Amino acid sequence: MKDNGFKILLTIGFIALCVYYLYPSVHNLFLSNKIESMSGEERTAYEQENNTTIKTVKDKSLKLGLDLLGGMHVTLEVKIDALVRELATDVDQPFEEVLADANTRADNQGISLIDAFSQAFTERDPNALLSRYFRDTDANITRRSTNAEVVTYLQAEADEAILRAIEIIRQRVDRFGVTEPSIQRQGARRIVVELPGVTEQDRVRTLLKGTAKLEFRLMAEPQALLRTAQLAIEAYQEEAAMDSTSDALLAADSAGVVSDTTSDIDALLALEDDGPVNRLLQIVQPYPQASVRFGVVSEQDTAAFNALMREPVFQDLMPTNTTLMYHSSPSGLNAAGFEVYEILGVRNEIELDGSVITDAKVDFDEFNRAKVSMAMNGEGARIWARITGANVNKNVAVVMDNTVYSFPVINERIAGGRTEINGLDSQAEAQDIVNVLKSGALPAPLIIVEERTVGPSLGEASIQAGLNSILVGLLLVALFMIFYYRTAGIVADLALIINVIFILGILAGFKATLTLPGIAGIVLTIGMAVDANVLIFERVREEQNTGKTLKAAMEGGYSKALSAIFDANITTFFVGAILYSFGVGPIKGFAVTLMAGIIASMFSAIVITRIVMDYMVVERRIKVNYG
Amino acid sequence: MRIFENAAFRFIQSRKTGYLISGILLLLSVISLSTRGLELGIDFKGGMEFVVESSELLDVNEVTNALSGVLEGATGVKTFGENAVLIATAAEGEINAIESAILTQIRTSFPDQTHEVIKTDVVGPRFADDLKRGAIQALLASLLVIFVYIFFRFEWRFSVGAVAALAHDVTITLGLFSLLQGIVPFSLEINQAIIAAFLTIVGYSLNDTVVVFDRIREYTNLFKTDAYDNVVNRSINNTLSRTIITSGTTLLVVATLFIFGSGALRGFAFALLVGVIIGTYSSIFVASPVVVELRNRAAANRK
Numbered sequence: 056m057k058d059n060g061f062k063i064l065l066t067i068g069f070i071a072l073c074v075y076y077l078y079p080s081v082h083n084l085f086l087s088n089k090i091e092s093m094s095g096e097e098r099t100a101y102e103q104e105n106n107t108t109i110k111t112v113k114d115k116s117l118k119l120g121l122d123l124l125g126g127m128h129v130t131l132e133v134k135i136d137a138l139v140r141e142l143a144t145d146v147d148q149p150f151e152e153v154l155a156d157a158n159t160r161a162d163n164q165g166i167s168l169i170d171a172f173s174q175a176f177t178e179r180d181p182n183a184l185l186s187r188y189f190r191d192t193d194a195n196i197t198r199r200s201t202n203a204e205v206v207t208y209l210q211a212e213a214d215e216a217i218l219r220a221i222e223i224i225r226q227r228v229d230r231f232g233v234t235e236p237s238i239q240r241q242g243a244r245r246i247v248v249e250l251p252g253v254t255e256q257d258r259v260r261t262l263l264k265g266t267a268k269l270e271f272r273l274m275a276e277p278q279a280l281l282r283t284a285q286l287a288i289e290a291y292q293e294e295a296a297m298d299s300t301s302d303a304l305l306a307a308d309s310a311g312v313v314s315d316t317t318s319d320i321d322a323l324l325a326l327e328d329d330g331p332v333n334r335l336l337q338i339v340q341p342y343p344q345a346s347v348r349f350g351v352v353s354e355q356d357t358a359a360f361n362a363l364m365r366e367p368v369f370q371d372l373m374p375t376n377t378t379l380m381y382h383s384s385p386s387g388l389n390a391a392g393f394e395v396y397e398i399l400g401v402r403n404e405i406e407l408d409g410s411v412i413t414d415a416k417v418d419f420d421e422f423n424r425a426k427v428s429m430a431m432n433g434e435g436a437r438i439w440a441r442i443t444g445a446n447v448n449k450n451v452a453v454v455m456d457n458t459v460y461s462f463p464v465i466n467e468r469i470a471g472g473r474t475e476i477n478g479l480d481s482q483a484e485a486q487d488i489v490n491v492l493k494s495g496a497l498p499a500p501l502i503i504v505e506e507r508t509v510g511p512s513l514g515e516a517s518i519q520a521g522l523n524s525i526l527v528g529l530l531l532v533a534l535f536m537i538f539y540y541r542t543a544g545i546v547a548d549l550a551l552i553i554n555v556i557f558i559l560g561i562l563a564g565f566k567a568t569l570t571l572p573g574i575a576g577i578v579l580t581i582g583m584a585v586d587a588n589v590l591i592f593e594r595v596r597e598e599q600n601t602g603k604t605l606k607a608a609m610e611g612g613y614s615k616a617l618s619a620i621f622d623a624n625i626t627t628f629f630v631g632a633i634l635y636s637f638g639v640g641p642i643k644g645f646a647v648t649l650m651a652g653i654i655a656s657m658f659s660a661i662v663i664t665r666i667v668m669d670y671m672v673v674e675r676r677i678k679v680n681y682g
Numbered sequence: 683m684r685i686f687e688n689a690a691f692r693f694i695q696s697r698k699t700g701y702l703i704s705g706i707l708l709l710l711s712v713i714s715l716s717t718r719g720l721e722l723g724i725d726f727k728g729g730m731e732f733v734v735e736s737s738e739l740l741d742v743n744e745v746t747n748a749l750s751g752v753l754e755g756a757t758g759v760k761t762f763g764e765n766a767v768l769i770a771t772a773a774e775g776e777i778n779a780i781e782s783a784i785l786t787q788i789r790t791s792f793p794d795q796t797h798e799v800i801k802t803d804v805v806g807p808r809f810a811d812d813l814k815r816g817a818i819q820a821l822l823a824s825l826l827v828i829f830v831y832i833f834f835r836f837e838w839r840f841s842v843g844a845v846a847a848l849a850h851d852v853t854i855t856l857g858l859f860s861l862l863q864g865i866v867p868f869s870l871e872i873n874q875a876i877i878a879a880f881l882t883i884v885g886y887s888l889n890d891t892v893v894v895f896d897r898i899r900e901y902t903n904l905f906k907t908d909a910y911d912n913v914v915n916r917s918i919n920n921t922l923s924r925t926i927i928t929s930g931t932t933l934l935v936v937a938t939l940f941i942f943g944s945g946a947l948r949g950f951a952f953a954l955l956v957g958v959i960i961g962t963y964s965s966i967f968v969a970s971p972v973v974v975e976l977r978n979r980a981a982a983n984r985k
Binding site for chain 1 (some may be wrong): 684733735753763774777778783798803804808815816817819823828831832835868875878880885886889895896897911920923924928934936938942944949950
């Protein structure tokens with residue numbers, strides 16, 4: 056027994072350590088139960104009084120994953136191609152083609168977009184110089200810079216872009232007000248954002264992605280826009296006529312009619328009923344008068360209209376220098392009950408951008424509708440005064456991230472550099488816009504490549520199901536061990552319970568997060584944890600069969616089972632480690648519990664049961680029954 | 683109670699039967715995998731999934747019909763838990779727009795109940811590719827690491843035996859997933875959790891195999907004069923009761939998980955349930971026999 060002194064000390068030390076790490080979790084559980092049972096007033100008072108205790112206990116307790124706690128997990132990716140386009144001082148057709156080529160290459164070969172871009176560029180023309188497109192005096196990129204220098208510059212800019220994006224996202228999330236958010240870089244161009252307890256997914260999505268590129272632009276010439284609408288309807292009518300083979304003759308006739316009466320758009324609209332399908336009219340309701348509005352489109356047709364807008368037929372009819380954009384909020388409902396959005400003609404030139412904004416705040420207009428008031432710096436105010444002065448009685452579009460928020464008519468020259476964004480849906484939206492404006496614009500657009508949201512009720516149900524499985528699993532295995540191994544089984548069960556405490560202690564100690572797969576891992580470990588004991592007990596029985604005394608059989612059993620326990624567990628541990636390094640999110644949680652379970656079960660089987668057995672057999676001379 | 687205490691089954695001698703069974707199972711798996719394929723979950727396929735909880739359970743067909751005009755791209759509707767439906771769509775575009783389109787349509791079609799989105803999963807196509815690559819790499823890496831470890835602790839024949847058994851287990855479990863999809867009343871989609879389950883099967887099956895190998899190593903030194911076949915057979919028999927007990931306790935908890943676990947965990951528990959059974963079988967009928975075959979072949983060559 057003497058030589059067991061160290062083992063006993065070690066075991067007590069480990070148990071003490073686990074209890075130390077688990078104490079805050081238990082405390083937290085009691086606290087939240089207590090708070091839960093209080094009435095509203097009592098609760099607030101209690102929470103105020105014990106604010107620091109509640110906070111520290113919460114901080115130190117075992118963290119639950121978003122799948123159990125509820126919340127949002129979002130992976131964002133920086134659009135490097137947009138950044139490259141942004142950095143280019145001159146974008147032409149070949150440039151766009153090379154960029155498109157680079158995008159497919161980067162996808163297929165899994166290389167960085169900038170490498171793919173430089174590859175595609177050199178393959179297209181080995182003698183061409185990248186510096187033709189990228190000039191930057193600050194970064195010392197001149198006409199004579201080599202391609203390698205430009206690539207290094209682009210890579211540095213891309214790196215810088217993701218770091219800035221993380222910084223900006225952090226500010227936005229902080230302003231949004233989330234407790235314990237986590238924002239981390241993943242790989243070369245991804246950002247993982249974890250927001251516990253968040254339920255307003257739609258707001259968060261817009262908040263995270265919005266580049267907050269605020270622009271003030273003049274709008275399309277109403278007559279020119281109307282003319283475009285008329286010509287486009289005709290063009291698609293002709294196309295439809297050509298396509299319809301059955302009614303070829305009739306269609307040709309009606310197409311002829313069309314070109315005679317181009318002035319009346321209502322007549323054109325009337326054609327839709329009996330003529331062949333016009334792809335434009337199918338999705339868009341053109342605006343019948345000269346206006347900055349092109350028409351309205353139902354929300355589920357926006358994707359189709361985006362595709363149609365890119366067609367050369369349509370492109371050729373657009374007035375020069377004009378782009379179509381959607382209004383940020385719906386203008387009403389269509390006959391089928393879907394929200395419709397206005398399509399607005401906006402000039403390509405940006406008159407003024409968000410960089411001149413010095414302050415932004417939420418405000419309310421006379422109808423108590425939320426708006427965003429902004430102040431500009433001196434230069435911005437001067438330009439704003441000039442633009443408004445020169446365009447009285449025309450519309451100016453307030454554009455953010457390629458969506459028009461409002462397009463008020465300029466009544467008079469605006470001096471003093473104040474302006475506002477109207478046409479917002481809610482105060483929350485105004486608050487979010489202020490938030491993104493204050494945090495600054497993202498250097499490159501972000502897209503959501505992965506999102507997992509779990510509601511709090513679902514998480515609670517998962518915890519309950521998980522706890523039930525752990526308890527039932529533990530009970531079944533414990534009963535079986537007693538049934539099969541008798542006294543030795545009881546000792547094994549003791550080890551099993553300590554084993555579970557160890558696993559939770561290891562998780563808390565290493566600040567690991569408990570996820571749903573993690574709970575599954577604990578359940579699984581309970582089944583597998585008895586393995587080491589089974590190996591030992593079977594070995595002891597074998598030794599007993601050869602006629603050895605109980606003490607000798609135990610000695611032999613433990614020592615002979617050791618190599619099998621060691622080899623079997625270490626390989627499983629390796630698998631856990633691989634799972635950890637390749638897995639993401641919840642799977643990592645599973646891998647951690649699996650590894651923790653292996654270490655804990657080896658220790659509890661080899662050391663703890665041995666101590667107890669030795670005590671019973673050697674000290675108390677009890678005849679331990681191995682079943 | 684003691685089971686299999688003096689077991690003396692002729693495992694190695696009748697290994698041809700094992701080969702036949704494994705061969706049939708493998709063949710069936712490969713056929714099913716190549717004809718029926720696997721149902722890839724959102725993790726590896728990409729797309730969007732929304733779980734909408736209503737005050738009463740909605741009819742899957744009615745929801746499907748209601749949504750047919752709203753979403754472009756394939757849409758699938760399944761029940762989820764007690765009173766929620768899972769709507770999976772391949773539609774691309776703004777998450778907000780798609781989510782609100784679905785919710786608006788459901789609210790218009792079923793105005794008598796309240797509806798709420800309680801879970802969303804969105805995986806972009808490139809992200810899905812990355813996850814797929816990661817999963818395959820993880821499986822291959824674990825097989826490699828196991829091969830190398832066994833090589834150093836035992837010898838190469840054992841490495842081959844162990845890895846053959848693991849590949850056997852994973853293939854047959856995958857085959858069963860392919861064969862049973864759509865037949866059993868729970869989802870057998872291949873997602874990240876299932877990959878984790880497969881790696882656990884690999885770890886578990888190996889556990890069993892290594893225990894037998896360890897005994898073979900011990901008995902090879904102990905019974906030098908015995909034929910190798912007999913040494914291996916005795917090793918399997920003498921570890922048999924341990925093999926059965928451990929598999930039994932593991933099956934107990936996995937079955938618990940299968941019964942208590944909600945939607946996501948059920949497929950996971952099913953994979954483990956199948957994996958534990960096949961893993962136990964393979965350490966007796968695949969791993970050790972492969973070692974014997976390789977050893978006998980070497981002996982024959984020496985003569």
